[in-house]
Amino acid sequence: MKWENFRFALFEKAPEALWEHSLIVVITITLAILISVPLGIFLSRPKFKKFGLVTLNILNLLQAVPGIAVIALALPILGLGMEPAIVALMFQSLLPIVRNTIAGLLGVSSDVKEAASGMGMSQRRILIEVELPLAVPIILSGIRTATVYVVSMGTLASLIGAGGLGNLIMGGLSLFRPEYLLVGAGLGALMAIFLDRMINYLEQRITPPSMGAE
Amino acid sequence: MIELDQITKQYPGQAMPAVDKLFLSIPKGEICVLVGPSGCGKSTILRMINRMIEPTSGIVKINGDDVTRTDPDQLRMGIGYVIQQIGLLPHRTIAENIAVVPRLYKWPKGKINKRVDELIVMMGLDLEKTRGKYPAQLSGGQMQRVGVARAMAVDPPIMLMDEPFGAVDPIARTHLQDELLRLQKEIKKTIVFVTHDINEAIKMGDRIAIFDAGKLVQFGTPEEILTNPINEFVEDFIGRDRVVKKLNLYLAEDAMQPIGCVVKGNELHTVAQKMKDAHVRVAFLLNEEGKACGQITVSDTEEFGRDIEGLRKRVLRTEKAFVQTTTPFPDALSLLLEYDTDYLGILKGEELCGMLSFKGIRKHVYRKEGE
Amino acid sequence: MTLSDFTSFLMKNSKTIMEYSENHFTLVLLAVGISLAIWVPVGLLLTKSDKWAARVLALANTIFCIPSLSMFAILVTIPMFGLGRKSALLALVLYAMMPLIRSVYDGVKNVDRNVIEAARGMGMGTRRILIEILVPLGMPIIFAGFRITVVMTTGIAAIATYIGERNLGRFIQEGLIRSNTPMMVTGALIISAIAIGLDTILGLVEKRIVPKGLRISR
Incomplete structure (x- = not known):
């Protein structure tokens, strides 16, 4: 290992890769949340229970598809670049958020809901003032799972020209430059762990003390 | 052990x-x-x-x-x-x-x-x-x-x-x-x-x-x-x-007292005299099969006098005012209060074998309490 | 790309597909086998100590966060491992740590404490309680962890192609490099089919594995 290579990887290559990677993660997760949470709310309403089961099963199947296969399938359909990668990753990060949104909302005890409606709250108000706040920690936990996943699969997105830390790793592998590998892989790992810890911290902060951690 | x-x-x-x-x-x-x-x-x-x-x-x-x-x-x-x-x-x-x-x-x-x-x-x-x-x-x-x-x-x-x-x-x-x-x-x-x-x-x-x-x-x-x-x-x-x-x-049998007077259905007109002779304040009525079917108190006889049919009706009101020998005191007390009476007949199976009174219960509890 | 591209690719490369599939399955089987052998006992052991359980689970969680490509890349730079199967196996076993330990721990911990208390009170020994109560009652959760592990390992194993494994991931790798879409798509579809197939089959088993007494209610 040479310091020269290491320095180059860390200071010349990494900033751009890290920026691209962050962009992929943030955009993907934002889109995933915007789609999944409303979808989860919709599917948790009693009227759509049956529909919810079907949707969950489909998402479950999608989730079983390995990330590398998703990336590979995205290329011929969506083309090269960052946008196709984001769309592909987003599809796969829906499941944990949708699933947790439904679980969180259904997990609110019916006593609480009944009490709220007994006080004269409408279904809408109950959703906004009672169910969602109580479900937020669980929804966040789903977002955490999805985020870690997107950081991880984001490294493969470089295969279809999306850039990101994957570029450093792939470059390192093909040229066999361990310095590139360490910088790319290390930053990827740190990013995933950091986001995981951060969202986990949020979860803990937001959980009412009586409900306990996790 | x-x-x-x-x-x-x-x-x-x-x-x-x-x-x-x-x-x-x-x-x-x-x-x-x-x-x-x-x-x-x-x-x-x-x-x-x-x-x-x-x-x-x-x-x-x-x-x-x-x-x-x-x-x-x-x-x-x-x-x-x-x-x-x-x-x-x-x-x-x-x-x-x-x-x-x-x-x-x-x-x-x-x-x-x-x-x-x-x-x-x-x-x-x-x-x-x-x-x-x-x-x-x-x-x-x-x-x-x-x-x-x-x-x-x-x-x-x-x-x-x-x-x-x-x-x-x-x-x-x-x-x-x-x-x-x-x-x-x-x-x-x-x-x-x-x-x-x-x-x-x-x-x-x-x-x-x-x-x-x-x-x-x-x-x-x-x-x-x-x-x-x-x-x-x-x-x-x-x-x-x-x-x-x-x-x-405690069970009913613990405070059981003997019965002083029983009468048959056709002997109702003699019951007042019989109680007086026996020096008791309550008598029990038996039906044709010898089963106990009610109680007559001295005040009942005074109230109805010669009105035997009225007396018979009054007696039948207490048709179910009986306990078993093994009935615990609280259940017996409940019956006493329910029928507003001072006495209950005690049955052993179907057979009348004694009676229980408010006074008897009180005495029994008092004696045990004093021991 | 059309359906005929797909079928002709399948026909022409059936030998390679067989070879890659075999390699793929061998790697998955080895990794899952080793993982079970290590992590199940560890999970069981952790149920004895909450303090250690928290520590080890936190470690497993952290490892699980590491992107798979990163993990392979890091292991490759370690001289003892380098390119090849050792690194691939180690990475897969490390990933399996979280789902397996977690599910064994949760499965056993979820068993009603009163059932264990009553069993102990009747004179059942620790071993008997483990075999007759904890394992069967914890099995649904443990098996769910096993299912996740198998499906996940199958997927990640494909990425090991970048550190020298010759398995189904190679179609994707080569296809990308040579801009050979049929090759790439076929590879992706085969892996997807295998993963979905395994997930579905194990999902069915998972439903059947719940002890009858827990499935029915009044």
Whole structure:
């Protein structure tokens, strides 16, 4: 290992890769949340229970598809670049958020809901003032799972020209430059762990003390 | 016989010992109830008998043998154990649940099956319907029956019961209590029974041990404890209504008085004279088959005089004002109040054998209280 | 790309597909086998100590966060491992740590404490309680962890192609490099089919594995 290579990887290559990677993660997760949470709310309403089961099963199947296969399938359909990668990753990060949104909302005890409606709250108000706040920690936990996943699969997105830390790793592998590998892989790992810890911290902060951690 | 000798249990990090230098001797073949407020150490004591918890110091002896000389698993196999939460194995059928300990003893299959059937019937459960069911398919009361059956599977001489009926609904609880008492008359086990409910303790216990903060406060028969609570704690614990509670300990026959006067249906016009001759204030009416069907008091005869039909109607109003010899005092009192009368006839089966009066009950309780 | 591209690719390369599939399955089988052998006992052991359980689970969680490509890349730079099967196996076993330990721990911890208390009170020994109660009652959760592990390992194994494994991931790798879409898509579809197939089959088993007494209610 040479310091020269290491320095180059860390200071010349990494900033751009890290920026691209962050962009992929943030955009993907934002889109995933915007789609999944409303979808989860919709599917948790009693009227759509049956529909919810079907949707969950489909998402479950999608989730079983390995990330590398998703990336590979995205290329011929969506083309090269960052946008196709984001769309592909987003599809796969829906499941944990949708699933947790439904679980969180259904997990609110019916006593609480009944009490709220007994006080004269409408279904809408109950959703906004009672169910969602109580479900937020669980929804966040789903977002955490999805985020870690997107950081991880984001490294493969470089295969279809999306850039990101994957570029450093792939470059390192093909040229066999361990310095590139360490910088790319290390930053990827740190990013995933950091986001995981951060969202986990949020979860803990937001959980009412009586409900306990996790 | 179970002896606890100088038993102390000190949990690490707690200032007070959970059980403090306890000496207790539990006689064979009796139900001994350990009772006290929560946290008084009663469950800990129970669990030290089968070594679920080991005492910090002191010796537990069963029939003179130190329990620490036996391997804990072996020891527990020989002692029935029933807990409030029952803890049936949810993935095993009722028959398999009851068969657990016989299986640990490696009984042959035929013997196990026979014993399981016997126990299911003994616990008043439907054999065919229950055998193959899973615990989740039973009600709480039924599950606890299975719990008790399971504990009795190998007919252990000792049974430990930790608030066994605490989680079932009140009606099922009464049934279970009654049935355990009925069973106990036949099986004569040494039963150590933990509860926080003093009423249950009075009902179930041949002997009651009252605990407070890890110490034995009073040990005696329910009557002794209700009659002479040793201190204010016990008095408070058994409640202001201790004398009323004591009524549960007595049966109609305890205060039975002889009957001075009975009349047949066609002798109603002579009843006033007959009572006067016998110097009694109440007479009982018998129907054609000789069955008691009501009572006549002196005031009834004065009220109706020659109106025999009116008197007959009045008498028939008390057609059901009778108790059995084994009826406990509270039920008898309830009937006395219901019929607004001073007397009740006592039946043994169908036959009139005596009577019970308000005064008699009062006298009986007063005499016992004075002892 | 059309269906005929797909079928002709399948026909022409059936031998390679077989070879890659075999390699793929061998790697997955080895990784899952080793993982079970290590993590199940560890999970069981952790149920004895809450303190250690928290520590080890936190570690497993952290490892699980590491992107798979990163993990392979890091292991490759370690001289003892380098390119090849050792690194691939180690990475897969490390990933399996989280789902397996977690599910064994949760499965056993989820068993009703009263059932264990009653069993102990009847004189069942630790071993018997483990075999007759904890394992069967914890099995649904444990098996769910196993299912996740198998499906996940199958997917990640494909990425090991970048550190020298010759398995189904190679079609994707080569297809990308040579801009051979049929090759890439076929590879992706085969892996997807295998993963979905395994997930579905194990999902069915998972439903059947729940002890009967827990499935039915009054």
